Amino acid sequence: MANKKNTEVPINGLYDEDGKLFGEDAPEIDLREGGGESEGEAEVSLSQDELEALCRESVCPGCDVHKEAETVRLRALADAENVKKRLLREAEDLKKYAGESVLADLLPVLDNLDLALAHTGNLDDACKNFVIGVEMTRKLFLDAVKGHGLEAVQAERGVGFDPEVHEAVGTVEEGGLDNNAIAQVVQGGYVLKGRLLRPAKVMVNKT
Known part of the structure; x- marks a missing residue:
């Protein structure tokens, strides 16, 4: 009996007329991780610095x-x-200038010593030792504060007035002095490491 041609419909559409699975001749697909990459391709991994660059x-x-x-x-x-x-x-x-405030508080001590020495002109011989003691105390005090950068402003009678370091508290008229020269020092001035701590208060000659 002649073979009857298979005309059966594939079950669920899985087989063709020759009884083969559909796609049986198609190349096998590798479903493993990375299997879809072509030959020569590799995963690229860049550091943060490389990404920023x-x-x-x-x-x-x-x-x-x-x-x-x-x-x-x-x-x-x-x-x-x-x-x-x-x-x-x-x-x-x-x-x-860490010690600026402390040294500023000590200036009245120097002022009092200067004031005491300014009124020693008419003292008798019995008070000379007292005057010498005050002068030595003042010198020791100045030497101590000088070690911390404190120095007296140059302000003497006859010295030219300098508004940078002198403060005029009044004017006088004396023929023996140059115009705008210091006639009298009222209060001494001081600088601390180049910075003016207090200007010298002076009387200025105006002719």
Whole structure:
């Protein structure tokens, strides 16, 4: 009996007329992880620094966004450097003038010693030892504060008036002195490491 041609309909559409599975001749698909990659391809892994460098290279250096970002970055760096310098300068000044308030409180002691010595012209011989003691005390006191950077402002009779370190509290007219010269020192002035702590109060000659 002749073979009857198979005309059966494939079950659920899984077989063709020759009884083969549909796609039986198709190449086998590798479903394993990474199996779909072509030969020669490999997974790329970049570090954070490499990614940032790649992003920078991808941004056009001539575009406005890049220029603005670069300007902001440079301005931020400049501001940070200025703040750093200011803080260092303030720290140095704080260290340099740490004793300023203490030395300022000691100036009245020098004023009283100067005042005591200014009224010793008519004392008798019995008081000379007392005057010598006051002078030695004043000298020791000045030597002590000089070690901390305190020095007296040059203010003597006949010295030219300097508004940077002298304060005029009045004027006099004396023919033997030059115009604008110091005629009298009312109160001594002092500087601390180059900074004026207190100006010298003087009477100025005006002719």
